[in-house]
Amino acid sequence: MGIVKTSSSRRLVVRGVTKDFEGERVLRGVDLTVDRGSSVTLLGPSGCGKTTLLRAIAGLERPDAGTISLGGKTLTNGETFVAPERRHIGMVFQDWALFPHLDVATNVAYGLPKSTENRGAVVEETLEMVGLSGFGRRMPSTLSGGEQQRVAIARAIAPRPDALLLDEPFSNLDAGLRAIVRSDTRALLRELEMTTLFVTHDQGEAFVLGDEVAVMKDGVIRQQAPPGVLYSAPIDPWVAAFVGEANLLLANAEGRTAHTVLGSIPLADQAFGKHTVLLRPEQIYLAPGSEGQVKSVEFYGHDCSYRVDVDGTEIIVRSIAAPVFARGDHVSLSYQGPEAVSYPTAEAESNPS
C-alpha cells in the first residue's frame, strides 16, 4: 500500500481544563495525555462532557481555564488561543460533515496546503488507504454510510495532522458494518502512528480502539489506563460497573482476605473493616449445590448469564457455552479469579446503569 508514515505526530497534553455553559460547569479540571503515536479513547455516559473536551482540543470551544498543548506547543492557556485552522489537528465528526457540494477527491484534498505537490497523488493514495480507490469523482450523496465514513477519515488524515480527533465516528453505522470499519480504522491509524483521541460511550468500542481508555464522568477524568488495567483494577466502584458487568459485594476485610456471602476472597491490597469487593461475573463458577438459587438465565450463543440469589444478594455469573442450570435450580458458587480489588464502603456509589 505504500503508506507514508507520519513523522509529524505529536504528544497531546490537557491540564486542568474547565468550561462553563450558561452557568453549568461542563468540564471541571480535565487532565488527559495522549502519547505521541498512541491512541486513547475517551469513554463516558452521554452528557459527561467528552464531546466538549474534544471540541476544546480542536479549538471549536474556548476553555475557561487550563492549558492544552500539542508537541510542547501551547494551543490554549489563559492568554493564548490558537485558531482551529492553525492547530493542525484533524477531526472526524459524528455526522461526518462531508462537504455535500464537492466530490470525494475535492473533499479529501480540502485540507492540503496550497503548496502541496502532486495533490492528485496524495488524494488517490489516501483514498487507497481507506479502500476507496477510484471513488474520487463521486459525490458524497451517492455513497453508502460506510463509504461516507471512510471519506471523512481520508479527509481528516490527508494533510497528515499532528493529532486526530474522532467524535463517535461509528455511531451512525449499523452494527455489522461498524465492527469492520472500526477495526480497519484502528489498523490504519496504528500503521500511520497517528496520535489519536476517540470519543465513545460504548465500552466495547473503547476497549477495542484505545491503547488506553480515559473514563470521564461529570466533567472530570476518573481514570486513564490500558483497557486490561481498567477492567481488572478500576479506581472506584462507579468505573468498575461502567466498564463492564460487576458484582460489588459488601465484605468484611481482614488484611488480605475479605469475608463475603461467597465466602473468603483473597485481596490484592491490605484492607480492614467494611469494604466493597469487585468480582467479575466470569470469575465465578457454578456447581450443583445449595448455597443459592438460579433466578434467571439468559443465553447469548457464545456464552450465557445467570442471576443467582444468595441469601438475598443477587450475584451475576457468566459462563462459556450453553446453560447447564435452569431457573429454580439450586447451585453452589466459587470464586476462581485473581486477588480481588476492594473499596472502602464509604466511597461506594450508585451503579451507573
Next chain:
Amino acid sequence: MWGGPLPEMMSTTGVLLVLVGAGTLVLGTGLAWLTTANQFPGRRIFTWALMLPLAMPAYILGFVFLAILDFAGPVQTALRSGFGPEVWFPDVSSTVGVAIVMSLSLYPYVYILARAALREQTPATYEAARMLGDNRMAALRRVVLPMARPSLAAGIVLVMMETLTDFATVQYFNVQTVSVGIYQVWRGMFDRETAVELAALVLFIALFIIGLERLLRGPARFHQRGAPRDIERVPLRGWKAVVAVSICGSVLAAAIVVPLVQLLYWLWASPAVVTDMTRAFEFLSNSLGMAVAAAFGCVFFAMLAAGGARFSGSTLVRRAAHLVTVGYAVPGPVVAIGVLVMIGWVSGAAGSNPAGIVLLSLTGLVYAYIVRFMALGYGSVDASMEKITPSTVDAAHTLGAGPPRVMRQIYFPMAGAGAAAGAVLVAIDVLKELPIVLLIRPFGFTTASVWVWELASESRWAAAAVPALLIVLTAMIPIAIYLGRERRRPGSAVALGARVATWVEAAVE
C-alpha cells in the same frame, strides 16, 4: 407598441431585476452572516428586527422615500439652504432609486432563507472546514456560501417575482417596466390584445427567472443531519462592533424606522387628513371583505386539495394538488389579465347589466387572489396535515370510520391551526396586494392599498399616511406572531425558511 417603447421597457425591467436581485442578495446574505456568526451589542434584537421590513410594501416605502428625498423634500431643501441652490443631488426618480427602495423592502426574503440555511445546514461542515485549515472567511467562501446557494437562489427568485409583479412603485419613480406597460395598455388604452401579449411576455420573464433559479441553485439541495444551531459567534470589539451596529441600524432605519416616523409625522402634522373617516371606513371594509373572502377560499380549497391528496393515494391526484400552488409563481398582472379575459367571455354571454358586471368583477377579483395566494394556504394546511401520522388514520379506519368521517373528525380538526395560520397569511397579502386589485376592480371600488396608491400618485403624501399606516401595522401582525413563536421555540425560522423554499420549489415544479 412592439416597435415603440417595448425594447426600452424590456431593458428597464431586466436592469431592475438584476439590481434588486443583487441588492437583496448582498443585504440579505450579509446581514444573515453578520447576525449569525458574530456577537455584538444588540445582536439579538437586530436578528428579529431585521425581518420587520417585510411588513413595509415597496409601494409605501417608495412614496415615503420620494417625499423625503425629492427636490422639494426636507433633505434637498436642507442641503440647498446649507450649500446654495446649485448643490448636486442624485436623481431619485431613476431605476437605481427604485432598485434601492425595492431591495430595502424585499431583502428579508433572502435574509430569512439565508439565516435558516446558515443555522440548518452548515455548522458541522463549517467546523470541518476550520479543522482542515480554513480561516473564517475562507470557510465562508468555500463551504458556507456554496451550501447556502439553493436557499439564496430561492430567496432571489421570490424577490425577482415580487419585483416583476410591482407596477405601483416603479410608476412613482417614472420607471417604465413591462408590468407598467400592461397596466397602461389595459386601463389607459383599453387595448386588450396588446395587454394579453404583454402579460404573456411577463409570464415568459417569470419562467426565465425560474430557469435562472435552476441555474443558480447548482446541482443539488443539501440536507444535513443535526439540530439547527448557530455557528460559533465571534465577539466583535471596538470599531468592528461599531461598524456592525451601524450597518444593522442604518438598514433598519432606512427600511422601516424612518418611513414609520415620517408617516406618523404626517398624521400628526396634518390631522385634517383623518377627517374623511367615512371614505376611510368604506375602503378599509372593502379591503377586509376581499381579504376574508380570499382567505376563506384559499383555506377551503387547500383543505380539499391537501386532504384529497392524502386520501386518494394516487400520484396523479397528489401532483394535481401540488399544482394549486403554481399561481404563486405567476406575477400578479398576469393572473389579473387572465381573469379579466375570462370575465370578458362571461360578461359577453351575460349581457351588460351594470350590477352584474360589478358582481362579476368582484368574484373575479377573489378568484384571482385565490389563484395567486393559494400556495400560502396550501403550505400551512399541508404542513399541519403532515403531522397526522398514517397510523392515526389507520386507527380511525380500524375503528370503523370511513373517509368522510376521517376527513371531518381527524384531518379538519388537526389541520385547524395550520388553516388559521394560512388564512392570516393570505389575508395580509391580499390587504397589501395592489396590481391585481388595480387591474380587476370594478369602477368605483377602492381598497386601502388602492387608496394609498391613488393618493401617493398625486403626491398627496400626508393623506396617504393613514391607509399606509393601517397596512403596515396589519402586516406586522403575522411577523409578530411568528417572532413570538421563534422566541418560545427557536428554530421555527428554519421551518418558515423551509416552508418558503417549499412554496418556491412547488411553484417551480
